Amino acid sequence: xxxxxxxxxxxxxxxxxxxxxxxxxxGYGIAQHIEAVAHNTLSLNQGTLYPxxxxxxxxxxxxxxxxxxENNRRARFYSLTPAGRRRLQDETENWERVATIVQRLLxxxxxx
Amino acid sequence: MTRVRQLLARLRGVxxxxxxxERLDEEVAFHLDKLTERFVREGMSQHDARAAARRxxxxxxxxxxxxxxxxGIPVIETLxxxxxYAVRSLVRSPMFTFTALxxxxxxxxxxxxxxxxxxxxxxxxxxxxxPERLVQVVRQFEDWDGWTMDxxxxxxxxxxxxxxxxxxxxxxxTGLNLVTGNEAEYLTALPVSYEYFEVIGVAPTLGRTFLPxxxxxxxxxxxxxxxxxxxxxxxxxPSVIGQTATLSEVPHTIVGVMPADFQAIPNTDLWFPLRxxxxxxxxxxxxxxxxxxxxxxxxxQAQAEMEAIAxxxxxxxxxxxxxxxxxxxRSYTTLITGNLRAPLFxxxxxVGLVLLIACANVANLMLARAINREREMxxxxxxxxxxxxxxxxxxxxxxxxxxxxxxxxxxxxxxxxPLLLALSPAASPWRxxxxxxxxxxxxxxxxxxxxxxxxxxxAMTVSGSALAALRDDGTRSSGSGRVSWLRQILITFEIxxxxxxxxxxxxxxxxxxxxxxxxxxxxxxxVLTAQMSLTGERYTDPTTVHQHYSTGIDRLERxxxxxxxxxxxxxxxxxxxxxxxEILSSPENAGSRSRQTDYRYVTPDYFSVMGMDLVxxxxxxxRDAAGTQPVAIVNEExxxxxxxxxxxxxxxxxxxxxxxxxxxxxxxxxxxxxQEQGLxxxxxxxxxxxxxxxxxxxxxxxxxxxxxxxVIRIRPxxxxxxxxxxxxxxxxxxRTPVSRVRTMNEIISSSLSDQRFQTVILSLFSLxxxxxxxxxxxxxxxxxxxSRQREFGIRIAxxxxxxxxxxxxxxxxxxIGAVGAVLGLVGxxxxxxTLDAFVFGISPTDPNTMITVGLALLVIAAGSGILPAVRxxxxxxxxxxxxx
Numbered sequence: 001x002x003x004x005x006x007x008x009x010x011x012x013x014x015x016x017x018x019x020x021x022x023x024x025x026x027g028y029g030i031a032q033h034i035e036a037v038a039h040n041t042l043s044l045n046q047g048t049l050y051p052x053x054x055x056x057x058x059x060x061x062x063x064x065x066x067x068x069x070e071n072n073r074r075a076r077f078y079s080l081t082p083a084g085r086r087r088l089q090d091e092t093e094n095w096e097r098v099a100t101i102v103q104r105l106l107x108x109x110x111x112x
Numbered sequence: 113m114t115r116v117r118q119l120l121a122r123l124r125g126v127x128x129x130x131x132x133x134e135r136l137d138e139e140v141a142f143h144l145d146k147l148t149e150r151f152v153r154e155g156m157s158q159h160d161a162r163a164a165a166r167r168x169x170x171x172x173x174x175x176x177x178x179x180x181x182x183x184g185i186p187v188i189e190t191l192x193x194x195x196x197y198a199v200r201s202l203v204r205s206p207m208f209t210f211t212a213l214x215x216x217x218x219x220x221x222x223x224x225x226x227x228x229x230x231x232x233x234x235x236x237x238x239x240x241x242x243p244e245r246l247v248q249v250v251r252q253f254e255d256w257d258g259w260t261m262d263x264x265x266x267x268x269x270x271x272x273x274x275x276x277x278x279x280x281x282x283x284x285x286t287g288l289n290l291v292t293g294n295e296a297e298y299l300t301a302l303p304v305s306y307e308y309f310e311v312i313g314v315a316p317t318l319g320r321t322f323l324p325x326x327x328x329x330x331x332x333x334x335x336x337x338x339x340x341x342x343x344x345x346x347x348x349x350p351s352v353i354g355q356t357a358t359l360s361e362v363p364h365t366i367v368g369v370m371p372a373d374f375q376a377i378p379n380t381d382l383w384f385p386l387r388x389x390x391x392x393x394x395x396x397x398x399x400x401x402x403x404x405x406x407x408x409x410x411x412x413q414a415q416a417e418m419e420a421i422a423x424x425x426x427x428x429x430x431x432x433x434x435x436x437x438x439x440x441x442r443s444y445t446t447l448i449t450g451n452l453r454a455p456l457f458x459x460x461x462x463v464g465l466v467l468l469i470a471c472a473n474v475a476n477l478m479l480a481r482a483i484n485r486e487r488e489m490x491x492x493x494x495x496x497x498x499x500x501x502x503x504x505x506x507x508x509x510x511x512x513x514x515x516x517x518x519x520x521x522x523x524x525x526x527x528x529x530p531l532l533l534a535l536s537p538a539a540s541p542w543r544x545x546x547x548x549x550x551x552x553x554x555x556x557x558x559x560x561x562x563x564x565x566x567x568x569x570x571a572m573t574v575s576g577s578a579l580a581a582l583r584d585d586g587t588r589s590s591g592s593g594r595v596s597w598l599r600q601i602l603i604t605f606e607i608x609x610x611x612x613x614x615x616x617x618x619x620x621x622x623x624x625x626x627x628x629x630x631x632x633x634x635x636x637x638x639v640l641t642a643q644m645s646l647t648g649e650r651y652t653d654p655t656t657v658h659q660h661y662s663t664g665i666d667r668l669e670r671x672x673x674x675x676x677x678x679x680x681x682x683x684x685x686x687x688x689x690x691x692x693x694e695i696l697s698s699p700e701n702a703g704s705r706s707r708q709t710d711y712r713y714v715t716p717d718y719f720s721v722m723g724m725d726l727v728x729x730x731x732x733x734x735r736d737a738a739g740t741q742p743v744a745i746v747n748e749e750x751x752x753x754x755x756x757x758x759x760x761x762x763x764x765x766x767x768x769x770x771x772x773x774x775x776x777x778x779x780x781x782x783x784x785x786x787q788e789q790g791l792x793x794x795x796x797x798x799x800x801x802x803x804x805x806x807x808x809x810x811x812x813x814x815x816x817x818x819x820x821x822x823v824i825r826i827r828p829x830x831x832x833x834x835x836x837x838x839x840x841x842x843x844x845x846x847r848t849p850v851s852r853v854r855t856m857n858e859i860i861s862s863s864l865s866d867q868r869f870q871t872v873i874l875s876l877f878s879l880x881x882x883x884x885x886x887x888x889x890x891x892x893x894x895x896x897x898x899s900r901q902r903e904f905g906i907r908i909a910x911x912x913x914x915x916x917x918x919x920x921x922x923x924x925x926x927x928i929g930a931v932g933a934v935l936g937l938v939g940x941x942x943x944x945x946t947l948d949a950f951v952f953g954i955s956p957t958d959p960n961t962m963i964t965v966g967l968a969l970l971v972i973a974a975g976s977g978i979l980p981a982v983r984x985x986x987x988x989x990x991x992x993x994x995x996x
Contacts, residue, residue: 027143
């Protein structure tokens with residue numbers, strides 16, 4: 001298929017990173033951003049974004065408030081909190097470590 | 113932190129569900145619209161774009177579901193689900209539910225009943241302002257306290273203490289006759305020094321209390337009424353202040369009325385000034401001294417000052433204090449509630465043990481039940497339930513059980529607590545028990561704890577073995593090692609606790625029997641008593657009083673059924689006037705003032721009516737008249753303490769001051785000790801004087817502070833004598849009412865009310881405990897035996913005989929019983945100390961009691977296996993083997 005399912009947990013990281021990179025954004029914007037970055041190689045039901053957003057908000061990593069969208073419609077805008085920024089940093093490092101290990105493992109010559 | 117924040121956010125989620133729902137709806141709508149817009153921009157038709165947007169978004173309802181689930185608190189939802197499931201499964205097995213609920217309700221109910229009494233009687237302070245500042249001054253000896261003081265000591269404390277903002281003395285309650293029109297009523301009156309009302313901190317609702325100048329010899333006759341007397345006798349007329357009431361012949365000016373909610377300790381109808389004197393009443397230990405501490409003064413400070421004052425008195429006047437005597441300060445609250453405190457806490461301990469037994473029982477039931485459900489558990493594990501979920505679900509079940517038991521227990525307690533208080537001694541000023549927030553909280557606390565206690569172990573055990581059961585065929589798992597061990601431990605524990613309780617109850621019952629059969633020193637059966645107050649001028653002259661008594665005795669003896677009658681100024685087991693005495697025949701002792709004796713005047717036949725034998729000498733008779741040689745009879749304690757140098761009869765003694773004849777009295781006889789101040793108490797010295805020879809001053813003082821008693825020996829078969837006695841005494845002097853006619857045995861019984869309370873209650877709880885424990889033991893034994901049926905079958909098939917198998921069951925029971933009994937005896941031995949103050953004539957570690965109780969439990973434990981074993985053996989072994 002060539003499209004990757006989103007691993008549980010990685011969606012959180014993606015949302016945090018997106019908000020970090022582009023500032024306050026509504027759910028639709030976040031979804032489009034992730035899709036654009038993934039160049040359509042990601043199979044994401046955009047709806048699943050909303051439970052994730054709620055979860056992140058409950059953990060105080062992001063906060064949300066009503067605002068006006070580009071064409072002046074009311075939309076919920078999410079932004080990163082300081083706690084969220086720290087979390088993103090931790091998660092990023094963690095991800096990179098795991099990725100490195102997995103990569104090394106996969107590249108190692110196979111044998112008995 | 114994050115977790116807490118998340119929990120709070122979720123809590124908000126539970127509360128603000130609708131708001132979040134609307135927010136999500138709006139966000140979803142926005143998202144779908146934007147997607148549709150995009151797809152239209154990319155060239156789709158509106159319709160197709162909409163469909164594509166839905167596809168990209170995913171299923172809206174699924175999103176909402178996830179969102180909702182996450183929004184709330186799954187724990188709570190799980191809990192509700194578990195609770196519903198638990199209730200269903202409890203309803204499905206009514207036998208189990210009823211048995212468990214019965215055990216627990218009994219346990220929890222008993223606990224909250226006792227606790228509510230404790231809550232009322234001990235934890236709630238005295239009904240006076242700042243009761244923690246109230247202190248009683250006592251004569252302090254090495255191992256006991258004298259509650260009463262004489263005038264000298266009261267004065268020493270009055271003059272030298274700095275820790276009290278006010279200090280008062282009161283005597284023991286007496287009786288006064290209130291005459292209104294043709295009616296006369298006997299009222300309880302308390303003599304108090306004028307500072308008394310300041311000390312307790314309660315002001316009269318009407319008028320004033322006493323003035324210092326009214327509280328001295330010769331002061332105006334004034335009286336303060338209780339609210340009850342004021343409303344009942346004076347019809348609540350506010351103009352009574354300043355009016356006179358005739359109390360025992362003497363007109364008294366009514367100066368005040370106490371408030372309706374004022375609870376007097378002890379119960380009192382009216383108060384009159386004590387008028388402390390250094391002689392007579394004030395010469396003996398007849399005062400209780402109560403003080404209110406200055407704010408910010410603590411009890412130890414007061415204690416230190418009292419000890420210093422006692423040292424001061426000893427330095428100034430070395431003969432004044434007895435050997436080893438000091439003064440001390442005791443918390444008034446503790447004194448008032450003191451005789452309830454220890455028994456109530458012992459009871460709380462006892463009901464705590466009962467609850468533990470109930471817990472052990474229910475834990476066992478749960479265990480057996482859980483084992484039967486092992487397959488169900490295993491299936492749930494296989495379907496993905498975590499161990500925590502299983503434990504949670506089993507715990508929910510047990511907590512629901514214990515909560516229901518808590519509710520029912522609370523209802524039971526509300527019904528039982530007033531009964532308990534009614535059984536308890538009257539010393540407590542609190543007449544009603546209420547189930548307040550504290551009691552409810554403690555009950556549910558106990559219930560919750562209980563639920564976890566009996567639920568956790570079975571839950572953990574069973575959930576742990578659930579997977580193992582799945583691997584097996586699931587039918588033989590009940591014998592699994594860990595569970596069976598647990599069961600042995602529970603049963604051993606139950607036996608041990610039951611032994612502790614039974615030992616305690618047996619000791620108290622034996623003590624009670626000992627107390628009842630204590631050598632009273634007299635013959636209380638078939639003796640009626642009637643008290644009356646003779647306060648006033650009419651009855652102070654010895655010849656008049658003697659004449660009055662003679663006439664009365666004549667009338668009484670003419671009542672059918674009456675054998676003989678006499679008069680005494682103070683009954684055995686009750687208080688009498690205490691006076692200082694000197695021994696004239698022993699010159700080296702003549703000057704000492706520290707010798708105190710109880711003083712009682714009697715009519716000549718008193719000793720024969722009471723069935724008292726003289727140890728030596730002669731009783732009073734016609735020889736002892738007004739003009740002849742003054743005589744006295746002393747009791748053995750008096751002779752032991754003061755007359756040990758020579759044979760008592762013939763020695764001469766004198767009451768110090770104007771209350772005794774200047775020439776003294778000759779001891780003509782010695783009587784045995786009677787139990788004078790409560791059964792099992794210390795014996796006190798007593799001197800008896802024929803009323804005709806008593807000094808007028810001594811008679812007046814006695815009458816002022818104590819009611820006198822008629823004692824009447826009746827024929828055992830006599831019927832309805834009380835009413836005729838009452839009538840005869842009414843005719844004798846219509847203005848002097850009789851308080852109440854009681855049998856001597858009733859008086860003795862009421863002096864035993866403390867002990868009866870402890871004995872009855874503790875025996876009751878022990879009985880409950882033993883029944884619970886026996887039921888539990890039997891249940892476990894039956895279960896164990898039935899789970900060994902397969903083994904029995906095999907053994908019989910292999911040629912074992914029934915007796916051998918029963919023998920093995922018996923051995924098993926004996927072993928468990930022995931371990932439990934030994935553990936219990938060790939516990940009972942260790943706890944014996946706490947019962948020290950409550951046992952009488954028996955050691956708290958009495959070996960006979962211990963061994964008997966231990967053996968009894970051993971027999972129960974061993975025997976309870978036999979019936980199930982016999983039943984098991986009656987089954988056809990072949991069938992047993994087949995079904996397994």
